Amino acid sequence: MRVNCLNSLTTVLDFKNLYMNPSTGNHATVVTRAVEKYAETPGGLLPLLHEIQASLGYIPKTSVPMIASGMGLSRAEVHGVISFYHDFHDEPRGETTIHLCRAEACQAMGSRLLEKHVKSRLGVDFGGTTKDGRYTLEPVYCLGNCACSPSIRIGDDVHARVDADRFDQLLDMD
Numbered sequence: 001m002r003v004n005c006l007n008s009l010t011t012v013l014d015f016k017n018l019y020m021n022p023s024t025g026n027h028a029t030v031v032t033r034a035v036e037k038y039a040e041t042p043g044g045l046l047p048l049l050h051e052i053q054a055s056l057g058y059i060p061k062t063s064v065p066m067i068a069s070g071m072g073l074s075r076a077e078v079h080g081v082i083s084f085y086h087d088f089h090d091e092p093r094g095e096t097t098i099h100l101c102r103a104e105a106c107q108a109m110g111s112r113l114l115e116k117h118v119k120s121r122l123g124v125d126f127g128g129t130t131k132d133g134r135y136t137l138e139p140v141y142c143l144g145n146c147a148c149s150p151s152i153r154i155g156d157d158v159h160a161r162v163d164a165d166r167f168d169q170l171l172d173m174d
């Protein structure tokens with residue numbers, strides 16, 4: 001009982017923090033609406049998370065207590081689902097995601113060198129977002145473009161035979 005009271009209190013405080021912070025006020029509205037929409041839906045957690053991510057671009061860590069409370073789940077369960085699925089993100093993402101192929105064919109054609117250059121040019125490691133919020137860098141394991149390795153995808157566009165110079169050109173044109 002004591003633990004339940006404590007959990008309720010911390011949920012209220014998290015909820016308040018989410019609402020009172022000007023930068024996350026909109027987040028709270030989106031999360032509240034999604035919870036209301038899916039609270040009674042069996043297996044509603046996944047569509048709820050997709051909806052929040054579609055609206056905000058990510059699932060704020062501060063929203064986990066509210067989601068857990070609204071869906072009748074523990075925070076650990078909600079966090080477990082978010083972290084299990086690679087497509088869910090709990091940090092803001094860049095406007096464009098760059099996927100750099102790390103699979104064998106691309107490695108054989110020099111993707112390790114390209115990777116080093118890309119990380120240096122963007123100033124981020126895999127999973128990171130550039131300071132200006134433009135790009136998030138992610139690894140990918142084959143883009144289905146092995147014959148034209150090394151391959152990279154910028155947004156929705158796959159580019160073939162990319163080396164450091166070509167990457168810089170692509171970024172300058174973006």
Ligand code: FES
Nearest residue numbers: 101103106143146
């Ligand atoms: S291994 Fe890189 S595109 Fe297939």
